[in-house]
Amino acid sequence: MDGQIDNADWPLFGWVDDVRPALAQASDAGRPVVLATLYRVEGSAPRGPGAQMVFDGSAASGYFSGDCIEGDVASHAARVLTDGEPRHLHYGAGSPWIDIRLRCGGALHILLERILPDDEALHELLRHAAERRSCQWHSDGTMRRVSAQDGALLTLTDQPFYLARRYDPPRRLIVSGGDPGALAAARLGALAQFETYLVRPDGPSSPPPFPVAGYLREAPTQALESLGVDRWTAYLGATHEDHHDLGGCLAALRGSAGYVGMIGAKSRAAGRLAALEAAGATREELDALHLSPGITGLGKSPWEVATGVVAEIMQALNPAKERA
Structure with a gap:
C-alpha cells in the first residue's frame, strides 16, 4: 500500500x-x-x-x-x-x-x-x-x-x-412483485446498499437484469420463511395480488420486521386490514403496517414511487434511531 x-x-x-x-x-x-x-x-x-x-x-x-x-x-x-x-x-x-x-x-x-x-x-x-x-x-x-x-x-x-x-446485521430489503414499480424499488434498494431480495411467484427463470442478493420464484410466505425475518429486515408487498401480498405482510409482521409495506390504492386499505385481522393479525401488528407506503408528493412514476418508499424504509431501519 x-x-x-x-x-x-x-x-x-x-x-x-x-x-x-x-x-x-x-x-x-x-x-x-x-x-x-x-x-x-x-x-x-x-x-x-x-x-x-x-x-x-x-x-x-x-x-x-x-x-x-x-x-x-x-x-x-x-x-x-x-x-x-x-x-x-x-x-x-x-x-x-x-x-x-x-x-x-x-x-x-x-x-x-x-x-x-x-x-x-x-x-x-x-x-x-x-x-x-x-x-x-x-x-x-x-x-x-x-x-x-x-x-x-x-x-x-x-x-x-x-x-x-x-x-448490527446488514439491512435487508425483500420486495415481492415483478411490475416496473416493484423492480424500481428492488433496484434502488440494491443501489442503496440494502441486501436486496426480489420475490416473484412463478416468475421468469432468468434473474432480474440488475444485481440483487437473491431472486426467488416462490410465494412470499415461503420466501420469508426461508430467508428469515428480523428487525433489520424490510418487506414490501408489490405483486398487487392480495393472496400473495397479504400473506407476505402477515409473515413479516409476525417476524417483527423493521418495516412492512404493501403497495396499493388507499381504497383497498379497509378490505386488506379486515382480511389480515380475519387471518389473526393483532391490532399492534396492523398498526405497524404501511398501506400505500412512501413519501407523498414525489409523483407516480415507478422511480418516483420507489424513491419515496425506499426513503421511508431507510428512516424505519436507520440504526441511529435504535439503542443509544
Missing part, C-alpha cells in the same frame, strides 16, 4: 457504509488491511462517530469527509499496514496538520489499526453478521475482541484509550 487510492477522482468507495464485506474479501484473500474508525467529532462534520473506512492495498471502502482528508488517511494507513503500529489522527480544529482543512470547520479523531487475515476478532465479527446478530467490536488499537452484547453505536474511554463499536 503506497497511500494512494484507486479512482480517487471518482470516489465511489464513499458509497460503502458497511465495511464488513471489504474486511471479509481481504481475509478470504489472505491480505492484511487497515481499519479506520472515526471515534470523536467536534463541531459539524459529514459523518458521525462510528463511521469507518477500510484500506486494502490501493483500494478503499467508506468515507469520513467527502474528499477533505481521505488521501492523507490513506498515507497514514500505508504506514500502519507496514509496521502494525496503531495511529490516532486528528484533523480540523486543533490538529497538528494546519495545511489540511475541513470545510465544515469541525474536528475529526480517527483510529487506524491493522487487521490480519487470521484475526480471531475479525472472524467473530463476520460470523455474527452471517448469523444476523448484533455484536460489539472492542479495541484499543492493538488488542481486539468481539462480544455479543448490545449497546450504543460507539462508546469510548480515553485513559487508557478503548472503544466499543456496535455492528
